[in-house]
Amino acid sequence: xxxxxxxxxxxxxxxxxxxxxxxxxxxxxxxxxxxxxxxxxxxxxxxxxxxxxxxxxxxxxxxxxxxxxxxxxxxxxxxxxxxxxxxxxxxxxxxxxxxxxxxxxxxxxxxxxxxxxxxxxxxxxxxxxxxxxxxxxxxxxxxxxxxxxxxxxxxxxxxxxxxxxxxxxxxxxxxxxxxxxxxxxxxxxxxxxxxxxxxxxxxxxxxxxxxxxxxxxxxxxxxxxxxxxxxxxx
Amino acid sequence: xxxxxxxxxxxxxxxxxxxxxxxxxxxxxxxxxxxxxxxxxxxxxxxxxxxxxxxxxxxxxxxxxxxxxxxxxxxxxxxxxxxxxxxxxxxxxxxxxxxxxxxxxxxxxxxxxxxxxxxxxxxxxxxxxxxxxxxxxxxxxxxxxxxxxxxxxxxxxxxxxxxxxxxxxxxxxxxxxxxxxxxxxxxxxxxxxxxxxxxxxxxxxxxxxxxxxxxxxxxxxxxxxxxxxxxxxxxxxxxxxxxxxxxxxxxxxxxxxxxxxxxxxxxxxxxxxxxxxxxxxxxxxxxxxxxxxxxxxxxxxxxxxxxxxxx
Numbered sequence: 001x002x003x004x005x006x007x008x009x010x011x012x013x014x015x016x017x018x019x020x021x022x023x024x025x026x027x028x029x030x031x032x033x034x035x036x037x038x039x040x041x042x043x044x045x046x047x048x049x050x051x052x053x054x055x056x057x058x059x060x061x062x063x064x065x066x067x068x069x070x071x072x073x074x075x076x077x078x079x080x081x082x083x084x085x086x087x088x089x090x091x092x093x094x095x096x097x098x099x100x101x102x103x104x105x106x107x108x109x110x111x112x113x114x115x116x117x118x119x120x121x122x123x124x125x126x127x128x129x130x131x132x133x134x135x136x137x138x139x140x141x142x143x144x145x146x147x148x149x150x151x152x153x154x155x156x157x158x159x160x161x162x163x164x165x166x167x168x169x170x171x172x173x174x175x176x177x178x179x180x181x182x183x184x185x186x187x188x189x190x191x192x193x194x195x196x197x198x199x200x201x202x203x204x205x206x207x208x209x210x211x212x213x214x215x216x217x218x219x220x221x222x223x224x225x226x227x228x229x230x231x232x233x234x
Numbered sequence: 235x236x237x238x239x240x241x242x243x244x245x246x247x248x249x250x251x252x253x254x255x256x257x258x259x260x261x262x263x264x265x266x267x268x269x270x271x272x273x274x275x276x277x278x279x280x281x282x283x284x285x286x287x288x289x290x291x292x293x294x295x296x297x298x299x300x301x302x303x304x305x306x307x308x309x310x311x312x313x314x315x316x317x318x319x320x321x322x323x324x325x326x327x328x329x330x331x332x333x334x335x336x337x338x339x340x341x342x343x344x345x346x347x348x349x350x351x352x353x354x355x356x357x358x359x360x361x362x363x364x365x366x367x368x369x370x371x372x373x374x375x376x377x378x379x380x381x382x383x384x385x386x387x388x389x390x391x392x393x394x395x396x397x398x399x400x401x402x403x404x405x406x407x408x409x410x411x412x413x414x415x416x417x418x419x420x421x422x423x424x425x426x427x428x429x430x431x432x433x434x435x436x437x438x439x440x441x442x443x444x445x446x447x448x449x450x451x452x453x454x455x456x457x458x459x460x461x462x463x464x465x466x467x468x469x470x471x472x473x474x475x476x477x478x479x480x481x482x483x484x485x486x487x488x489x490x491x492x493x494x495x496x497x498x499x500x501x502x503x504x505x506x507x508x509x510x511x512x513x514x515x516x517x518x519x520x521x522x523x524x525x526x527x528x529x530x531x532x533x534x535x536x537x538x539x540x541x542x543x544x545x
Contacts, residue, residue, distance in 0.1 A: 010323075078316070085283065085307060086336065087337070234286050
């Protein structure tokens with residue numbers, strides 16, 4: 001388990017030595033800030049519903065951009081060989097990189113804590129949905145990070161990794177909005193596949209074990225897939 | 235120390251390594267030679283546990299590679315070809331990261347990193363990003379990386395490629411130094427390098443071992459023929475041929491392009507005896523004028539070509 005810690009430290013540090021981290025954080029804050037405050041004063045309601053409502057869509061392309069380098073870069077430069085010939089297990093590598101990605105998304109969310117703080121001065125803010133929203137955001141981030149990590153483990157090209165990750169995340173986000181094409185009988189089942197659907201529940205402040213389980217199992221499946229992709233390479 | 239049996243590796247349909255067997259003893263410096271694409275790197279990658287053999291087994295000490303890969307990796311230090319390191323990291327940070335992953339004791343980390351920096355001549359670049367270093371320095375960082383845990387087995391894939399002659403000499407010295415106590419396996423396609431550093435060489439071609447042994451035994455194993463070239467003046471080829479063929483042990487005689495008046499003759503003979511004396515006596519008995527008489531033993535290049543060109 002020591003190795004997980006050191007890989008996490010190295011990966012998390014690597015985000016901040018290159019400019020990518022700062023660019024991604026800026027873009028994320030710009031987009032969420034703009035779309036949130038554009039309508040905030042029109043609705044004239046002291047809540048963060050709009051901010052959280054947009055999060056699955058923004059995460060669908062921001063998180064794959066964060067995770068795309070985690071494996072692809074190593075595969076491309078060949079440092080993957082150096083990493084794997086040190087005494088580490090596949091799961092140490094996967095977990096270390098995954099946690100670094102989640103921690104980075106967490107760091108990205110920290111500045112947005114200023115929104116509820118500001119809003120609480122403007123009107124009566126219900127903190128329940130805000131806390132639920134942030135818990136949900138972390139769960140969503142965890143599952144999208146693991147999907148992005150999986151995409152990254154498939155290819156040595158970072159752009160391809162980004163596109164694969166984004167495609168999967170977008171499909172999961174939008175799946176419950178496209179269901180009107182499908183027969184009624186399938187609807188109930190497929191609705192539960194949507195990340196947006198489960199995130200919506202949590203961000204209302206209702207922490208249901210089914211939704212938590214959904215995100216955890218999604219993360220687990222994607223991380224397991226990453227492990228298999230690594231196995232395949234050896 | 236290392237025991238490999240029936241080691242085979244396929245890349246899809248391509249057979250890179252084909253049922254090879256070898257044993258490596260403790261304290262040996264072994265050179266893996268072969269033309270490009272012979273399977274050298276694949277063998278090394280399987281030994282380090284980076285690639286899984288398609289079939290066959292590798293045993294390092296008492297550990298099997300499929301049952302105890304982690305223990306084996308702890309015994310080994312590995313320098314891949316062209317030292318692919320993290321470009322953005324500082325040398326100092328990188329070496330500490332490796333020390334951490336290698337689970338060095340807390341109070342050992344600093345002295346070990348310092349010692350390796352001295353040994354590999356890295357003191358001037360410790361606070362530079364690896365990506366900005368020249369190829370030689372990257373290779374040195376890679377070497378420091380490989381020696382971090384003071385490994386019992388050091389595996390290096392073309393350790394001197396891309397280095398300047400001074401650096402090559404330095405690295406060879408380091409390898410020899412380490413090889414006094416440790417087992418070293420290195421791959422190269424530079425024959426002089428193998429000759430200069432290795433106790434034992436293994437030549438592989440198309441995934442198979444074509445020769446294995448010390449440098450001297452390999453040389454003896456060659457064609458078993460020596461070449462003597464003679465320059466003569468005042469002689470006719472036909473009579474020369476007749477005279478020389480009469481000597482016991484001469485395999486063939488051929489005329490070579492000579493200079494203006496001199497005639498060059500190449501004599502192929504068995505390498506068991508030295509025929510220079512007898513040839514000289516023959517020449518002395520005639521009125522030919524001997525300008526030159528040299529014996530060439532089999533060079534490593536010849537042996538290498540013989541062994542790898544066939545098929």
